[in-house]
Amino acid sequence: MDPPRSPIDNSTDIVNSNAGTNMGALILSLVFLLGFPGNLFIIWSVLARARRHSVTTLLILNLAIADGSLMGLTPFFVVYLIMKKWVFGRAMCKILFYLCLVNMYASIQLIMLMSIYRLVAVLWPQRVSIITGRKTVLRVLAVLWVVVMVASIPAIIFRDVKNGKNGTNVCEPAHNHPSDVVLQYMLELVIGFLIPYVVIVVSYICILRRLRQTKFRRRIRSEKLILAIVLTFCLFWLPYHLINMVQVTWALYPEKGPAKKILKKIWQHSRAVTSAIAFISSCANPVLYFFAGKSYIRREGLAFMARLFEGTGLDSATRKSRQHSQNSRDKDKDADAVMLKDKDRDSVANSNSNSKPVKNGK
Template sequence: MTASTNEEDSPVSNDYATAIGTLILTLVFLLGVPGNLFIVWSILARTRKRSVTTILILNLACADGFIMALTIFFIIYLAKQTWIFGAVMCKGLFYLCNANMYASIFLITLMSIHRMVAVLFPQKLYLISRKVVTRVIMGMWVLVMVISIPSLVFRELEIEPDVSENNSRIVCSPNHTWPTHVRFQYSLETVSGFILPYAVIITCYVLTLRRLRQTQFQRRIRSEKLILAIVITFGIFWFPYHVINMVQVSKICAMSFDQINVSLESCRAVTSALAFLSSCANPILYTFAGKSYIKKNGLAFMAKLFDGTASSEQTASKQKESAGEMNNILNNSATATMG
């Protein structure tokens, strides 16, 4: 444990920011834990047809539900404005949060890639078996655990003076010995956890929409709208966090960087809490997507939604294959006639 000499160099030193952060995280805990558990139960116990999209959503719900359960520790941290859980939990909890960030965006990216393949190359969908999907997801989780290591290394307990109460507080804060450590960690988070995945996602959707406009089968299936909503929601809630990262990395105003750094660190309690909101937003999105099933199916409405997603993916694939077969028949007939 080290001593900190700056009065306001941690996210919990700002009373206003910690109050907002505590309120947001409490809302996240109350909505996110039961919401994501309901998704997991719906898929495992009630869903009959498990498409690739459904399997990815299951993994996303498991990751989000687990991290939502851990928010209780951060609520206590912000409320008490001091860390009471020890050094191991300090490193471990922030490591798991960082891993969840990567896992969420990578799973969303895989959903977008799968939608693109389903539209552009439906004849290749048979190659994407459940065994292949399982191996890809396992590889993704290994990658997530590896690239989250910096958040484990650059995190430790510090003693920070609290002049207002003539006392001191223990904070769990980043420990960047050199400026290069700051640039490395925050650049890795933003580039690997936001910029690159979103570049892939946008590319997938541009190619998908272009193909849909070229084909006669332009019926927008339910899973496509649902995935697009998940992508947009994740971006909205994580964007402020990554803006803070990039401002700290770039050091916009070198002359007054210390003051900027203090302000940014004070904002982290709020931006980090907003990022947590993305994990409890998905159950709400699924509820809106499946609202047409609620009256008829009751608590099974979400399972019905996922069954419908699987059916629509299979239908879209069959339609595209039928179109290809029809084109081949017409081309063969034309060739025979000309012959």
């Protein structure tokens, strides 16, 4: 007996679109070949080659773990698109899409933490070590992973194996009501895009304003690197969220008609391609790191990635700022000591001059 169809016809039909299927499979194959070994190399560089694990290094490590895990799932989806049917069972259908959402949430939340850390380092450089201590950062990272795991539960609830129009099993959304569509995709939009990007934009606006107000206007290499990561994530995930909004609009459309059919056609034929494009963001970061660390390659060899993370960023800038402040304080102390010595010499000279008449009187 065939499994019951959902009360709303929300079949994506991605495996029935030859153009979308072939393009999606090609993109995912290239993404896997480039992104999976690239992120593994980043993880190895941080764990085996980095001399110290700063805040930036820990965030980069977790971002590489999230991206690498997402890259590791791509072969399943390549097989799905090529075979045009789901052969991995109902449990894997739910688990794989759940893990995809977890790593998507984790990636953007980690990028948001990078922006917040830079904001704190620029505005309060003397207190950044207290606010962002190693134990505090590890706790924040643990909480972040727990939150994204909980927020991704709808991917398990609203995903199931169904009997497609061509008689084969497909792993597709299982929405029983239009409100399910709104809940799932609006949650993805708010948690995975709107909130983190508002925080990121506000953080960089505050950073730029502060840098313009100070005499310290030297460009920090990691600022460009992190900004490139932010823009790359936005570029590749924006089409995915736009298609989600098209599907939400379709689900909320009051009555059947030409407009509703057009909306459905748009998200049905675009889902496979936009989802595959979203995966590109996870393989783009190793490429960005490579170009950012070109100056380290000849000197450091395979350790160039670790030296890039150690030698750039506001970690070093903040450390230099604190060192400069400490040196200033040390200079002040030395000056005070010199002044005290001068005073002591003056007092000794005065006492000697005052004692000479008494000695002559004897």
